[in-house]
Amino acid sequence: MGNQKRTLHLNLFVASMGHHEAAWRHPSSNVEEIIDFSHLQRIAQKAEQAKLDSLFLADRYATSRKAVKYGAISGLEPLTLLSALAVVTKRIGLIATVSTSFNEPFNIARRFASLDHLSQGRAGWNIITSGTDGEAQNFNHDRIPDHHVRYERAHEFLDVTLKLWDSWEADALIADKATGIYADNSKVHELNHRGKHFAVRGPLNLSRSPQGRPLLVQAGSSEDGKAFAAQYAEAIFTAQQSLADAHAFYADVKARAAQHGRSPEQVIILPGICPIIGESEADAKEKEAQLHELTHPAYSLLQLSNRIGFDLSGYPLDGPLPELPATEKIAGHQSRTKLIRDLAEREQLTIRQLLLRLAGGRGHRTIAGTAKQVADELEAWFTQGAADGFNIMPQITNGGLDDFLDQVVPELQRRGLFRTEYTGKTLREHYGLEVPANQFAGSHQYQ
Amino acid sequence: MGNQKRTLHLNLFVASMGHHEAAWRHPSSNVEEIIDFSHLQRIAQKAEQAKLDSLFLADRYATSRKAVKYGAISGLEPLTLLSALAVVTKRIGLIATVSTSFNEPFNIARRFASLDHLSQGRAGWNIITSGTDGEAQNFNHDRIPDHHVRYERAHEFLDVTLKLWDSWEADALIADKATGIYADNSKVHELNHRGKHFAVRGPLNLSRSPQGRPLLVQAGSSEDGKAFAAQYAEAIFTAQQSLADAHAFYADVKARAAQHGRSPEQVIILPGICPIIGESEADAKEKEAQLHELTHPAYSLLQLSNRIGFDLSGYPLDGPLPELPATEKIAGHQSRTKLIRDLAEREQLTIRQLLLRLAGGRGHRTIAGTAKQVADELEAWFTQGAADGFNIMPQITNGGLDDFLDQVVPELQRRGLFRTEYTGKTLREHYGLEVPANQFAGSHQYQ
Numbered sequence: 085m086g087n088q089k090r091t092l093h094l095n096l097f098v099a100s101m102g103h104h105e106a107a108w109r110h111p112s113s114n115v116e117e118i119i120d121f122s123h124l125q126r127i128a129q130k131a132e133q134a135k136l137d138s139l140f141l142a143d144r145y146a147t148s149r150k151a152v153k154y155g156a157i158s159g160l161e162p163l164t165l166l167s168a169l170a171v172v173t174k175r176i177g178l179i180a181t182v183s184t185s186f187n188e189p190f191n192i193a194r195r196f197a198s199l200d201h202l203s204q205g206r207a208g209w210n211i212i213t214s215g216t217d218g219e220a221q222n223f224n225h226d227r228i229p230d231h232h233v234r235y236e237r238a239h240e241f242l243d244v245t246l247k248l249w250d251s252w253e254a255d256a257l258i259a260d261k262a263t264g265i266y267a268d269n270s271k272v273h274e275l276n277h278r279g280k281h282f283a284v285r286g287p288l289n290l291s292r293s294p295q296g297r298p299l300l301v302q303a304g305s306s307e308d309g310k311a312f313a314a315q316y317a318e319a320i321f322t323a324q325q326s327l328a329d330a331h332a333f334y335a336d337v338k339a340r341a342a343q344h345g346r347s348p349e350q351v352i353i354l355p356g357i358c359p360i361i362g363e364s365e366a367d368a369k370e371k372e373a374q375l376h377e378l379t380h381p382a383y384s385l386l387q388l389s390n391r392i393g394f395d396l397s398g399y400p401l402d403g404p405l406p407e408l409p410a411t412e413k414i415a416g417h418q419s420r421t422k423l424i425r426d427l428a429e430r431e432q433l434t435i436r437q438l439l440l441r442l443a444g445g446r447g448h449r450t451i452a453g454t455a456k457q458v459a460d461e462l463e464a465w466f467t468q469g470a471a472d473g474f475n476i477m478p479q480i481t482n483g484g485l486d487d488f489l490d491q492v493v494p495e496l497q498r499r500g501l502f503r504t505e506y507t508g509k510t511l512r513e514h515y516g517l518e519v520p521a522n523q524f525a526g527s528h529q530y531q
Numbered sequence: 532m533g534n535q536k537r538t539l540h541l542n543l544f545v546a547s548m549g550h551h552e553a554a555w556r557h558p559s560s561n562v563e564e565i566i567d568f569s570h571l572q573r574i575a576q577k578a579e580q581a582k583l584d585s586l587f588l589a590d591r592y593a594t595s596r597k598a599v600k601y602g603a604i605s606g607l608e609p610l611t612l613l614s615a616l617a618v619v620t621k622r623i624g625l626i627a628t629v630s631t632s633f634n635e636p637f638n639i640a641r642r643f644a645s646l647d648h649l650s651q652g653r654a655g656w657n658i659i660t661s662g663t664d665g666e667a668q669n670f671n672h673d674r675i676p677d678h679h680v681r682y683e684r685a686h687e688f689l690d691v692t693l694k695l696w697d698s699w700e701a702d703a704l705i706a707d708k709a710t711g712i713y714a715d716n717s718k719v720h721e722l723n724h725r726g727k728h729f730a731v732r733g734p735l736n737l738s739r740s741p742q743g744r745p746l747l748v749q750a751g752s753s754e755d756g757k758a759f760a761a762q763y764a765e766a767i768f769t770a771q772q773s774l775a776d777a778h779a780f781y782a783d784v785k786a787r788a789a790q791h792g793r794s795p796e797q798v799i800i801l802p803g804i805c806p807i808i809g810e811s812e813a814d815a816k817e818k819e820a821q822l823h824e825l826t827h828p829a830y831s832l833l834q835l836s837n838r839i840g841f842d843l844s845g846y847p848l849d850g851p852l853p854e855l856p857a858t859e860k861i862a863g864h865q866s867r868t869k870l871i872r873d874l875a876e877r878e879q880l881t882i883r884q885l886l887l888r889l890a891g892g893r894g895h896r897t898i899a900g901t902a903k904q905v906a907d908e909l910e911a912w913f914t915q916g917a918a919d920g921f922n923i924m925p926q927i928t929n930g931g932l933d934d935f936l937d938q939v940v941p942e943l944q945r946r947g948l949f950r951t952e953y954t955g956k957t958l959r960e961h962y963g964l965e966v967p968a969n970q971f972a973g974s975h976q977y978q
């Protein structure tokens with residue numbers, strides 16, 4: 085960390101209307117704008133004015149007739165939207181979620197390389213394995229493939245995409261008009277990968293992109309997920325309910341990264357935080373209560389059932405959460421299921437109470453308070469070894485995102501905890517991450 | 532056509548440096564701009580100023596170390612680039628090539644619906660089945676699947692994507708804040724598709740897009756290809772060397788469409804044309820010769836071998852084309868292979884001569900002449916039942932695209948053959964195509 089003070093990183097998790105499940109019903113939300121590009125453009129540009137590191141778009145590969153009744157469609161496909169946002173922003177990073185379970189590595193390597201070229205080095209990939217039967221059923225499966233199998237495929241997927249991104253060395257494209265030589269093809273490499281899930285020859289049909297490869301982000305916190313993250317992830321999104329849990333997670337992942345021979349500083353840990361800001365704490369709580377009022381228990385229950393892969397519809401709302409399968413037996417989202425179960429147990433919540441605890445951020449830490457209280461909390465987590473920065477998930481976008489950017493960010497800047505200007509140009513530079521070496525460099529193939 | 536004079540349609544087939552295989556070596560080309568967004572943005576905006584119907588991006592899913600030596604990488608992935616171009620244009624249509632052989636229908640339905648939302652109704656899909664072993668080898672195959680199998684998969688792919696686009700009726704999304712009802716889910720439909728190649732439950736996780744579905748374009752002219760086009764395509768790209776061939780193709784496809792109960796006017800036929808324009812015919816021919824000078828026979832031969840799926844490297848350049856397999860035996864690109872063989876035969880070309888005949892447009896009709904000569908030719912094809920418009924493929928972009936837009940388009944406008952202002956807003960409106968009915972409308976599913 086040298087002489088320079090360590091500063092924190094801020095990623096905006098974009099949700100068109102907000103992360104609270106009833107945000108769209110709030111008077112300040114404009115439902116005409118749910119998938120409206122100019123609305124999303126305003127969000128992106130505002131986050132860039134505040135010098136945030138990056139924008140992030142989550143993704144799911146399904147919805148259901150039941151779920152759409154009360155909400156929950158995904159909006160524009162993330163890479164499509166980020167390609168458009170790349171043109172109307174200059175500095176902020178652009179992180180898209182893509183699942184390794186329902187895609188082919190060649191297509192995904194190419195799309196991220198394309199976004200990285202288009203944005204001049206601002207692409208990032210939130211690598212997920214997906215976790216619901218509904219998604220699997222849109223891709224030729226009856227049920228979601230086993231947790232372990234999904235992560236096995238994810239490992240091979242990464243192996244292939246990393247090679248594809250390295251298949252062009254940085255100086256391979258010469259385009260020499262005089263000789264007519266377009267590429268120095270001793271610097272263009274085949275992979276000839278033949279594995280259990282994929283066979284890919286390569287090279288990629290696109291020259292090396294500014295960052296070499298997108299920033300690799302990961303968001304699974306199960307055992308398999310942490311092992312995967314320790315090997316590949318340069319930034320980690322995680323849901324943590326308390327400073328103590330976050331601290332333990334932080335130490336665990338950094339240690340695992342070190343075991344892979346990686347520098348712990350090259351793995352940025354970003355817990356989610358769902359703020360709702362008021363002039364006083366009471367005012368903030370009042371705002372939160374107002375959003376809670378607008379929830380539909382039937383919808384909240386459906387969302388929760390889907391998230392934990394367990395149908396709760398038969399259980400009384402005012403009773404406790406039933407016993408769930410052991411974590412390692414869960415085919416779907418293991419770490420989130422565990423977090424939710426622990427939360428219900430620790431706070432002795434009925435299902436109804438649990439639904440409200442989850443309404444603001446689906447298991448991410450929610451906080452209703454003044455800008456100063458929020459800044460204090462971020463500072464505490466950051467300085468006490470629980471976070472390198474945060475995944476900001478405003479419970480409501482109109483008004484709520486503004487409160488965070490206009491009040492909390494300046495407060496963090498005053499405390500010297502956050503940049504006041506971009507110093508780098510690429511996403512990797514914003515996060516202080518090195519440009520990875522090319523695994524093929526020097527290994528000459530001749531034709 | 533009623534009282535209104537029938538006018539022609541113009542699609543710009545975008546090639547960063549131009550369609551001539553040596554375009555990038557021309558003095559007017561700037562190789563720094565090969566995948567540069569601002570360059571592509573200028574092309575798109577200039578085409579829109581000229582009121583063209585649409586832009587089109589081709590795509591291949593592979594390159595090779597041999598090919599990149601002299602050229603031929605694909606540039607940015609088409610849907611990525613068109614998403615970015617959607618933001619810097621307002622009216623022009625945006626047509627992306629996507630293969631049904633190496634993708635999943637759910638992902639593709641969603642990406643086109645996203646582009647259609649983003650562009651407010653300007654998305655089009657050039658549906659291909661791909662045709663080379665090199666591409667197949669990036670997607671877990673050793674060889675390209677059989678022609679017939681690819682088209683069988685393409686049919687099922689279309690069946691599924693059309694249902695996904697229809698899975699949301701236009702008025703399903705209500706987002707009623709007062710009741711908290713987000714969608715009227717009696718108007719959101721599952722597909723429950725279970726076929727030979729795909730099993731997809733649906734619904735799509737995105738509401739119905741402005742055009743309902745993208746404009747469906749098709750570019751295979753084999754028997755399988757024409758059958759597919761007659762059933763699904765609303766616009767058809769085709770390579771035709773002579774007015775007589777184009778006329779026969781036109782009549783054939785329109786008749787096939789009618790057999791499917793479709794109105795022949797709802798199938799727009801767009802032969803490719805690769806113009807090179809001079810102040811005099813001699814000047815144009817001189818420009819063409821200058822481009823031909825810059826070709827590399829070794830590269831041209833490789834491209835041709837790849838295109839016809841037959842390795843020509845052992846054959847003398849000054850000898851004839853060897854006998855190729857019968858058309859129906861070709862696994863790869865049948866119609867293009869046939870066109871090339873017929874051309875070599877008819878004109879009694881040596882391989883070397885054939886390479887130059889193909890250098891300007893890979894088998895599409897090239898024309899070197901004055902703006903008036905080009906306009907005359909377009910008018911003749913259009914009025915004599917060989918075309919409803921054209922796929923414009925300038926041999927060189929810098930200078931050459933400008934010549935076409937600045938000289939030929941105004942000439943066509945003076946003749947009353949081309950619009951002087953956009954009258955519609957969507958891509959479908961530019962081509963005078965109806966909005967297709969929703970196949971699920973009225974079929975209520977209850978939960």
Ligand SMILES: Cc1cc2nc3c(=O)[nH]c(=O)nc-3n(C[C@H](O)[C@H](O)[C@H](O)COP(=O)(O)O)c2cc1C
Pocket residue numbers: 141142143144181212213214215231303304305306307308309310321322323356416417418419420475
């Ligand atoms: C900030 C954050 C964002 C996430 N985004 C997604 C997402 O977009 N799509 C998704 O399927 N899962 C998402 N997840 C969930 C995890 O990726 C999910 O738990 C993963 O499928 C497997 O997790 P596991 O390793 O805990 O079982 C996200 C998690 C976090 C913390």
Ligand SMILES: Cc1cc2nc3c(=O)[nH]c(=O)nc-3n(C[C@H](O)[C@H](O)[C@H](O)COP(=O)(O)O)c2cc1C
Pocket residue numbers: 588589590591628658659660661662678750751752753754755756757768769770803863864865866867922
């Ligand atoms: C204008 C035009 C554009 C085309 N674009 C592509 C393309 O982008 N990618 C591709 O693989 N084939 C492309 N093709 C070729 C046909 O789609 C190809 O011939 C198809 O794979 C099968 O053709 P067939 O039915 O003639 O065998 C294009 C053809 C034409 C006429």
